[in-house]
Amino acid sequence: MTIHHQPDNAAPNKDLIDAVRAFNRFYTRQIGLLDEGLLKSAFSLTEARVLYELAHRDGLTATDLGRDLGLDAGYVSRLLKKFERLHLISRATLASDARQSTIALTPAGRNAFAPLNKDSHDQVAALLDRLPTSEQDRLVNSMRTVQRLLDDGAEPKIPYLLRPPQVGDIGWITRRQGMLYAQDYGWDETYEALVAEILANFVKSYDPKWERGWIAEREGEVVGSVFVVRKSDQVAKLRLLYVEPSARGLGIGKRLVEECIGFARARGYKTLTLWTNDILTAARHIYQAAGFRLTEEEPHHSFGKDLVGQNWDLDL
Amino acid sequence: MTIHHQPDNAAPNKDLIDAVRAFNRFYTRQIGLLDEGLLKSAFSLTEARVLYELAHRDGLTATDLGRDLGLDAGYVSRLLKKFERLHLISRATLASDARQSTIALTPAGRNAFAPLNKDSHDQVAALLDRLPTSEQDRLVNSMRTVQRLLDDGAEPKIPYLLRPPQVGDIGWITRRQGMLYAQDYGWDETYEALVAEILANFVKSYDPKWERGWIAEREGEVVGSVFVVRKSDQVAKLRLLYVEPSARGLGIGKRLVEECIGFARARGYKTLTLWTNDILTAARHIYQAAGFRLTEEEPHHSFGKDLVGQNWDLDL
DNA sequence: CCGATTTACTTGACGCAGTCAACTATTAGA
DNA sequence: TCTAATAGTTGACTGCGTCAAGTAAATCGG
Structure with missing residues (x-):
């Protein structure tokens, strides 16, 4: 995640901290249970972890x-020496750096790992x-x-993908938009209710x-969406653009609007129009950048607030 | 959870197994990182875990x-002896069983635990x-x-609670009903879409x-809902009853229908009616048990299927 | 290009976490 | 009442993992 360090984090709530600590205790035990199963084998848990990586x-x-397994360098050295003695690994000194060598499992190493792997899998x-x-x-x-969330380094390979809506x-979009704008x-x-109706x-x-x-999806989760509906032969309407806060900054909003414009053009519409509210500045910037022009503004009272509605048009 | 061993579990998908194993590897490392912080203290991780429990x-x-920490009896014995030597714990032999004694931290024990606890908290x-x-x-x-999900023994103290709908x-209900009936x-x-519209x-x-x-909530998650709407002065309509598969067997469906009936009676309605489909047998049993009578049946084609709609009435 | 510093890995020495099995004391069951 | 099971203790041991010192190679700074 790159979206950290946002301004909205005060000191974390004590309940949350306790919940995380409870989970850590729970999972410490959970991992202990899983390790017991591996205990029968000739390898220690750490050895098994090294074999897995290899x-x-x-x-x-x-x-x-x-580094990756959080082990002491000396300990790793000894483990590898043991594996080498058992002919489970082979080392090849790097051409670029004679201090280092890449380590690979030998066929015998793979054979030794297979049952471990199967046990873990079955468990x-x-x-x-x-x-x-x-x-x-x-x-x-x-x-x-x-x-x-915990693994800072784990940026998804595919930042996001677009797909058609499904059941x-x-x-979900109704819920998220409702909650976001409420918050x-x-x-x-x-x-x-309006989102649901639309x-x-x-x-x-x-x-x-x-x-x-x-629908914009990131790591299997819906993080944004947009819809184009027909108003007339000539006019299409862009509706319900939104991007999850956790997925902002990836250009998803811009991309969704571009898709809409491309689709409207391809279908021969003459105008793409949309309605929004002046307080939604992030969305407005996207619309402006895409070439939309503000055609109309009028105050209205909706959703329990006094708002200023805006119509924006794009000539296609 | 008591809802295990349902008939819908085939051999688990390989992707799921791999994901769980990846998580286990990840969290093994995560716990290792957290433990490093504790390493400075005079106590080992296991000692700290014991102190925490105490x-x-x-x-x-x-x-x-x-048992709870997954430790060897001999090891526990030795740990406790060490704590006793350091005057961190006191033991009181049980009146009912002279072999056992209950263990309690002494004030000195609490003092020793406090910084550990704080470090863990801060971390x-x-x-x-x-x-x-x-x-x-x-x-x-x-x-x-x-x-x-992993902790079989962890039945929630409150099986579920009912609350009014909120943003x-x-x-969420739209999504879940859509997905459940699709599946x-x-x-x-x-x-x-019909659920959304309603x-x-x-x-x-x-x-x-x-x-x-x-809204029925269990462990902070929505697991069921029902709505009563006014059809006329005399007639109220029960709509959109559903209970999550994971929360079935707790009497939530029955309870929700009872709430509807109680509300309709209190408001002076003469009849509570509802529309459902004959294939939804679980719901039908709840309606029957609550005293509803089938008044009308007619085939219809909706939601991509040939169905038989049913109207049920309850005289209040 | 040279000396200083850093990095990759190795090795010896060692502590203590955790295991195993044998043992005592007590309780529960037949 | 005798046997089996349970709670806890203890001795003996293994080996996981740490620490610190050391070597060889690479990198940096001038």
């Missing part, structure tokens, strides 16, 4: 191993097997979330030739 | 500690502090989910005297 990554040096399979599949998905999603999306601007539940109508009267929606 | 729970015996606080508050919440929620709920019965996205209208024309919604 089996799954190429070109590792001793220092890499020590996790047994763990998952206790849960119904829907809960398995939730478990793994939650794990991924934890990992991504579950319109509810940021104090809008009441009628805004969420999306319900989009689905009900969906005309694939003239209308379209895009 | 500080937070009363009446523990040596066996309790060994976690620093970890959380890197994240904006919204992400902190997500992290903790995900951790709680992981813990609850974000209608989107279980193959209904298409128009069902999700809920949008509920909010827009909400009349608190005559209408109401209930």
Whole structure:
């Protein structure tokens, strides 16, 4: 994540800290349980971890191993020496640096690792097997979330991808927009209801030739969306653009608007129009940058607030 | 969780297993990092874990500690002897069993534990502090989910609670109902849209005297809901009853229907009616048990399927 | 290009976390 | 009442992992 150090972090709440500590204690025990299973093998847990890394990554040096697994350099050295004595690994001194060598499992090493790997696999399979599949998905999603949030270095390879809407999306978008604008601007539940209504109508009267929606997904989670609906032969309307706060700064908003413009052009619309509110400055900048022009402004009272609505048009 | 061993679990997917294993490797490292911080103190990680348990729970015996922390009995014995030598703990032989004794921290023990506890607290606080508050919440929620799913023994103290709808709920309910019926019965996205429309209208024309919604929450997550809307002076309509698969068997569906009936009676309605489909047998059983009678049945084609709609009435 | 510093890895020495098995004292069960 | 199980203790031991000193190679600063 690059989106850290935002201004909204006061001293973390004590309940949250206690919850994290409780989880750490819990997972310490959990890992201890899983390790007991491996205890039967000829290798220690740490040895197994080293073998795992060697089996799954190429070109590792001793220092890499020590750093990534959090091990003492001397200890790594000894482990590798033991593996070498057992002919489980081979080392090749780097051409570029005679101090370092890359370590690779030999076929014998792979053979030694295979049963370890299988045991670990089976153990996790047994763990998952206790849960119904829907809960398995939730478990793994939650794990991924934890990992991504804690692991600063884990930038996703694909920053985001766009896909068409599918079942579950319109509810999710309704919820997120409702919550975001409630949180940021104090809008009441009628805004969420408006989003629900717009999306319900989009689905009900969906005309694939003239209308379209895009969902931005990051790490399997919906982080943004936008819709284009037909107002007339000549005019298309862009609706419900939003990007999750956690995914801002990646250019997703700009990209979504570009998709809309491209689609509207390709379908032969003459104008792309949209309605927004003046307080949504981030969105306005995107619209301006894309070439939209403000055509109309009028105050209105909606969502429990006094607002200024704006219409923006883009000639295609 | 008691809801395990449901018929829907085939052999777990390999991707899921790999994701769990990746998480285990990641968290092994994470815990290792956190432990390094404690390394400065006079106590080992395991000693610190024992002190933590002693500080937070009363009446523990040596066996309790060994079991809960996954430690060897001999090792626990030695640890306790060391603590006793340092006057950190006191033991009191149980009146009921002269073999056992309960272990308690002495004031000196609490003093020794305090800095450890503070270090751990501060370390976690620093970890959380890197994240904006919204992400902190997500992290903790995900951790709680992981813990609850993996920890069989962790039945929530409060099985569920009911509360009024709030911002974000209608989107969530839309999503979950859409996804559930898509998964279980193959209904298409128009069902999700229908839910969105119903809920949008509920909010827009909400009349608190005559209408109401209930959200069932379990461990902070929405696991069910129901709504009562006014059809006429005499007739109220129950809508959108659903309970998450993971929360079935707790009587939530029955309870939600009872709330509706109680509300409708209190408001002086003469009839509570509802529309459902014959394939939704679980719901039908709840309606029947609550005294509803089937008044009408007719086939219809909706949500991409041939269905049989049913009207049920309850005289209040 | 040279000396100083850093980096990659090795090695000896060692402590103590954690295991295993044998043993005592007490309780529970048949 | 005798046997089996449980709670806890202790001796003996293994080996995981740490620490510090050392070597060889690479890099840096002038």
